[in-house]
Every structure is written in structure tokens, then in C-alpha cells.
Amino acid sequence: MKHAGWLLLLIGCAGGEPVETDTDPVVDTDTDVPLQPVWRDGVQAMFAVRCAPCHTGYDFGGVQVNTRGDLVDVPSSTGMAYITPGSLEDSYVWHKIEDTHHEVGGDGERMPLDTAPLDADETALLSDWILAGAPLQ
Numbered sequence: 388m389k390h391a392g393w394l395l396l397l398i399g400c401a402g403g404e405p406v407e408t409d410t411d412p413v414v415d416t417d418t419d420v421p422l423q424p425v426w427r428d429g430v431q432a433m434f435a436v437r438c439a440p441c442h443t444g445y446d447f448g449g450v451q452v453n454t455r456g457d458l459v460d461v462p463s464s465t466g467m468a469y470i471t472p473g474s475l476e477d478s479y480v481w482h483k484i485e486d487t488h489h490e491v492g493g494d495g496e497r498m499p500l501d502t503a504p505l506d507a508d509e510t511a512l513l514s515d516w517i518l519a520g521a522p523l524q
């Protein structure tokens with residue numbers, strides 16, 4: 388009987404709802420509210436999960452994604468700004484997400500590297516934010 392506690396713990400862990408992060412809307416995990424197309428508590432929260440593991444600091448691609456000021460109107464390796472408020476076509480981050488960066492003079496891989504592409508909700512969050520003028524909040 389000395390293992391009964393561990394057994395109960397294992398059963399308890401197995402009983403939760405399956406987490407399907409690929410299909411769930413992008414939500415703020417604190418509140419379960421869908422993320423808004425703003426930087427704070429919106430795109431930043433999504434980037435913190437999907438991009439920041441590699442882009443907190445300038446080690447990869449020379450770009451970090453910690454603040455809005457790291458991206459908006461800041462030139463990428465191609466000269467195109469990472470984010471141009473109001474224009475997907477002129478936002479290099481958008482091209483790296485959509486895998487169209489080679490068409491605009493860029494190189495390297497689709498982002499996020501070595502993991503699933505942004506899903507429909509994450510992509511919509513990013514495009515809505517850029518087209519709304521990349522507001523801070």
C-alpha cells in the first residue's frame with residue numbers, strides 16, 4: 388500500500404481535458420479572453436510563446452521581439468522594416484511568417500523556425516494588429 392499515493396496522483400494527472408493548443412483560439416491564459424490586436428497583452432503575449440525563446444536578444448537573425456520598439460519601423464536585413472504599421476506588404480516579419488520572404492529579397496527560413504507555423508488565429512492576430520497601425524495598447 389505504500390505506493391497508493393503515487394497511483395492516485397497519476398490517475399489525477401491523466402484525468403484532465405486534452406490540451407489542443409493547435410486549434411484553440413489565442414487566449415490570455417490568465418483570463419481566457421481572446422488576445423486583442425494590440426501589442427501589450429496581444430501580439431507580445433503570442434510572440435513571448437512562439438518567438439521569444441530564440442529572439443530574446445540578438446543572437447538569431449539580429450532581431451529581438453521583446454518590445455514594440457524592437458520591430459516597428461526598424462530595418463531588417465533586407466532594409467524593409469520588421470513591422471510597417473498599416474502594411475502587411477511592407478512588414479518583413481509578416482513575410483517571414485507567410486514564407487514569402489524570398490520574394491522580397493530576404494533569405495533564411497519561415498518563422499517560427501523548427502516548429503509549427505502560426506495557426507489561423509495567431510496569424511489573424513498579427514495581421515489585424517499590423518493593419519490597425521500596430522497600436523501599443
Ligand code: HEC
Pocket residue numbers: 434437438439440441442447448449450452462463464465469479480483494495496497498499500501502505
Ligand atoms: C527556434 C528558434 C527560432 C524561433 C522559435 C523563431 N525564430 Fe526567427 N530566426 C531564427 C533564426 C536562427 C534566424 C536567422 C536565420 C533565418 O532568417 O532563417 C531568424 C530570423 C528571423 C527574422 C529575420 C531577421 C532579418 O533581419 O533577416 C525574423 C523577422 C524573425 N526571425 C522573426 C521571428 C518571429 C516573428 C518568430 C515567432 C513567430 C520567430 N522568428 C521564431 C530563429 C528562430
